[in-house]
Amino acid sequence: MIGKTISHYKILDKLGEGGMGVVYKAEDTKLKRTVALKFLPPELTRDKTAKKRFIQEAQTASTLDHSNICTIHEIDETPEGQIFICMTFYEGEALRARIERGPLEIADTIDIITSVAEGLAKAHDKGITHRDIKPANILITNDEQVKIVDFGLAKLAGQTRVTKTGTTVGTAAYMSPEQAKGGNVDHRTDIWSLGVVLYEMVTGELPFKGEYEHAITYSIINETPRRVTSLRSDATRDLEKIVDKALAKSPDDRYQHVRDVVTDLRSLKTQIEHKTITSPIDDTDTVPSIAVLPFVNMSPDLENAYFADGLAEELINALTHLKGLRVAARTSAFSFRGKEVDIREIGQKLNVRTILEGSVRKAGNRLRVTAQLINIEDGYHMWSDRYDREMEDIFAIQDEIARAIVQQLRVKLVGPKDQTLVSCGTENLEAYTALLEGRYYLHSLTPDGWAKSYELLKKSIALDPSFALPHAWLSDYYQSLGWWGGCPPHEVMPKSRAAAQRAIELDEKLGMAHGALAVVLWSYDWDSRGAEREFRRALEIDPTSGFSRMRYALYLSCQGRNEETIDQARLALRLEPLDGLLAAWVASTLLGVGAFEEATDTILKAIAMEQDHWQLQLFLGFAYLFSSREKDAADVLEQAVDLSGEASVALALLGVAYHAMGAQREADELAKRLVERSRREYVAPWLFACLSAARGEKSDALAHLRRAIEERDLFIVTRNIWPQQARLRGPEIDALLKKAGLR
Numbered sequence: 001m002i003g004k005t006i007s008h009y010k011i012l013d014k015l016g017e018g019g020m021g022v023v024y025k026a027e028d029t030k031l032k033r034t035v036a037l038k039f040l041p042p043e044l045t046r047d048k049t050a051k052k053r054f055i056q057e058a059q060t061a062s063t064l065d066h067s068n069i070c071t072i073h074e075i076d077e078t079p080e081g082q083i084f085i086c087m088t089f090y091e092g093e094a095l096r097a098r099i100e101r102g103p104l105e106i107a108d109t110i111d112i113i114t115s116v117a118e119g120l121a122k123a124h125d126k127g128i129t130h131r132d133i134k135p136a137n138i139l140i141t142n143d144e145q146v147k148i149v150d151f152g153l154a155k156l157a158g159q160t161r162v163t164k165t166g167t168t169v170g171t172a173a174y175m176s177p178e179q180a181k182g183g184n185v186d187h188r189t190d191i192w193s194l195g196v197v198l199y200e201m202v203t204g205e206l207p208f209k210g211e212y213e214h215a216i217t218y219s220i221i222n223e224t225p226r227r228v229t230s231l232r233s234d235a236t237r238d239l240e241k242i243v244d245k246a247l248a249k250s251p252d253d254r255y256q257h258v259r260d261v262v263t264d265l266r267s268l269k270t271q272i273e274h275k276t277i278t279s280p281i282d283d284t285d286t287v288p289s290i291a292v293l294p295f296v297n298m299s300p301d302l303e304n305a306y307f308a309d310g311l312a313e314e315l316i317n318a319l320t321h322l323k324g325l326r327v328a329a330r331t332s333a334f335s336f337r338g339k340e341v342d343i344r345e346i347g348q349k350l351n352v353r354t355i356l357e358g359s360v361r362k363a364g365n366r367l368r369v370t371a372q373l374i375n376i377e378d379g380y381h382m383w384s385d386r387y388d389r390e391m392e393d394i395f396a397i398q399d400e401i402a403r404a405i406v407q408q409l410r411v412k413l414v415g416p417k418d419q420t421l422v423s424c425g426t427e428n429l430e431a432y433t434a435l436l437e438g439r440y441y442l443h444s445l446t447p448d449g450w451a452k453s454y455e456l457l458k459k460s461i462a463l464d465p466s467f468a469l470p471h472a473w474l475s476d477y478y479q480s481l482g483w484w485g486g487c488p489p490h491e492v493m494p495k496s497r498a499a500a501q502r503a504i505e506l507d508e509k510l511g512m513a514h515g516a517l518a519v520v521l522w523s524y525d526w527d528s529r530g531a532e533r534e535f536r537r538a539l540e541i542d543p544t545s546g547f548s549r550m551r552y553a554l555y556l557s558c559q560g561r562n563e564e565t566i567d568q569a570r571l572a573l574r575l576e577p578l579d580g581l582l583a584a585w586v587a588s589t590l591l592g593v594g595a596f597e598e599a600t601d602t603i604l605k606a607i608a609m610e611q612d613h614w615q616l617q618l619f620l621g622f623a624y625l626f627s628s629r630e631k632d633a634a635d636v637l638e639q640a641v642d643l644s645g646e647a648s649v650a651l652a653l654l655g656v657a658y659h660a661m662g663a664q665r666e667a668d669e670l671a672k673r674l675v676e677r678s679r680r681e682y683v684a685p686w687l688f689a690c691l692s693a694a695r696g697e698k699s700d701a702l703a704h705l706r707r708a709i710e711e712r713d714l715f716i717v718t719r720n721i722w723p724q725q726a727r728l729r730g731p732e733i734d735a736l737l738k739k740a741g742l743r
Contacts, residue, residue, distance in 0.1 A: 036089040061151035068119030070149040091142045096135035103204040114265045115146035120258045124187040133193035134174040172216045180217045188251040195246025203231040263570045288409040289352040291328035292316045294337045298361035308360040310436040331579035347376030383408045431463035435470045468506035475499035475516040488682045489712045493524040511542035523714045546576030557592035580606045584615040592721040596626045614643035625723035630660040652687035659694035686715035693727035709740045
């Protein structure tokens, strides 16, 4: 074959041979480039139907444009009818060669598998399953790029029922259980095979072995491999958990999307490299876990519900800081409030082994608190108690409950045994209660909620000026007004900064205060370096805070750090899977990196869980505009306008949607309403810039942009997540942003 010319390809050298064909290095005489030609065995293409299906699938695979997928240039056949595939030629070696030299470094392994997973994610998005992921089909170039080859060949072999050793579907040792059984497969079979490759790279051996094919198949279906940590001393339990989840026998128990593998691997890499911002990975097999449900208010006064919530929240805060205990996030646990849901279902959704539930009855100064710890597996109570005390004893009650949990779950205390576990930062019960109620109203993001929240937070501070938490929440309050409440940034952001700094002075280890300060530094001071420092400090203090990770993800998105954005955004959702408001903001970060489908899916899932916050509708409108679904955008933005009490941002985006639909009269009417409003209160200039851009009035948009820069409009730092971003570009605008230090 060497020296021959096939079509317009001159064969230069033989590169390799396997069950799926022979590969040659060749010169493309037309385009004067070096390529790789793979000639398929004739027996694979004798079946005309199988041949036709393969060509169709190969044509689809050739459209996959991804840095980790080998590019297919052409599919052709020789005069004798033998099919060959023309691919990009890469200088390098197959992953198989590296593994044969011994186990790889953990960091290198993570990088390679992450690259393979990213390539598979692109293919899966197109409906293509590889079916034959193995080290021989993963190439590593001389400049360390990872390339997946041979899409579609395994399916072709399966259709033609080739059974010769070495050519069976998936190559026996890497087959998923469903492949081994001859059943239907989907994209999750690739996740299994990826897990096998990961196991082999780390340990130097296969998880499922046998001297012949049937023995390997039996092992895959019936046996459990040796633990990764028992075969390699520097392999962490977190890495082992990723391997174990990928190698779950049932596809339903496996990772459901290969992007989730990427998220966990990147989190693990960050953990290994920095060890300051940890990324929690589920560890339900070995680590005790608990969810604290909102305590039921048994008092006739409904306002005592805040008090009952506070009791549960302080328990969550205390337990979160105990070493060796995994605690479900507050918002996720509280999403079950008032719902008749079986305790086992709650445990499954929150991924915990135990549930703490209870009730509070308050009459005058007397208090009755009941609490019970329940084992999810059998539904039995592990512990329960009742406390009849005075109101002043509430903090002592919280501490006693926390200690009972520690004893029941055998969690190791760090520090003196007589230390106080529950410490909310104040001994003033009235200040504490005012904080709880003020925090509740703040998250409504409505004028009435802001007004109530401010009065209650100021009351809490007045009652105990040394109480750090209300200062931190007051910082968030001012930011909320600046972003969504129609207040000039120059008026509220300095106050937000002062409140955050005061909170840090009172309690340097208050993560949310560092996060609040980071937002001021980023969005108002335009100090990226300072913001990065404070975001990372917030996550160092509280790595399990979904809210802090969401804020960091938004910052990363606006910095153009796309991969980090996706990692932090997905992790925020894992930490707070049932928080609708957080889901809306996470979606906004994904829009900024172009992940429009994932952003839309994130919001729709939150809405399906009966989350009804107006910002879900707002950012769903954003997503629909990015996807050119203008009518759908208008429909949901009309809902956002109604639910928000006609927030300016919702009105402006609805106007943009109307312009996109060609409904100019309706759009102009909304613009007039915003102009009238701006005479009475602050309306962000950025919103007018977006409307002008939607009308095609670039000079007006530029004028509004100048004013936005002068006024430090907060929205300007988030310009990449706005649907009108493409129309707010050009030499003049770029020069303006550069002069302001925003480019």
